[in-house]
Amino acid sequence: MDTILQINGLNKNFGGVKAIDSFNLQLEKGKIHGLIGPNGAGKTTIFNTITGIYKPDAGEIRFKGKDVTGLKPFQVAQLGVGRTFQNIRLFATLNVMENVLIASNLDITYNMLDSFLRLPKYKKEEKALREKAMELLKIVGLQDLVDAQANSLPYGHQRKLEIARAVALNPSLLLLDEPAAGMNKEESVELVEFIKEIKERFDLTVLMIEHHMDVVAGLCDHVTVLNFGKTIASGRLDEVKNNKMVVEAYLGEEK
């Protein structure tokens, strides 16, 4: 197996709160892994630590074999880790195509002069970026809305646009923070198909935080269940969902 992300003994405290307590994870390339658990369990803190927003107090994060612990967010992104946020972060007043192109622009190799003189290198790369953006927008089903302002889109479309934007950066690992939040049943069924499609098409490995168990069941090969920063179970969803600690901590809340 080819491990893409390896986390060993990760700790993060906020004052007296152990937000992450001795967290370990081994994520194999091409898998979809779920992080689940009740509110405040430490899931988003794990994402923020992987992506360099927080420095861990202890532990190690290796991405594709490289130690990335404590790197800056832009360095982690450049190495191939893309993410979305729990609260959607789009450029609200830019249109759909512009939102995707802005992300793609982190990937360009032409320089200011190429761009100013509109030299062939600039034109060629711009064309390729637009084509990829359009392809992504087709997969998301937003191809007819390229000129629509991001904040005019319905919520479900904004979530999909945010994922398209993260994928435009060419990540190999995609972190999705509650992609189905606020979606109705029909939208979350569509989302499951959409995530499967982009995973195959762009050869992604996915780590996702999700509260909708139908979405987790539809996508995740494995899940890790957290409570108060600690891993209380891990395995396939059907294996862990009847675990006593899990039922008490989280799934029990839904019954």
Ligand SMILES: Nc1ncnc2c1ncn2[C@@H]1O[C@H](COP(=O)(O)OP(=O)(O)OP(=O)(O)O)[C@@H](O)[C@H]1O
């Ligand atoms: N920047 C911060 N400063 C202080 N405490 C924080 C900070 N970020 C998170 N925490 C605390 O760390 C713990 C874990 O929070 P975190 O947001 O990671 O949980 P979560 O599992 O993502 O929850 P949710 O499902 O509600 O998003 C909580 O007790 C939270 O209050």
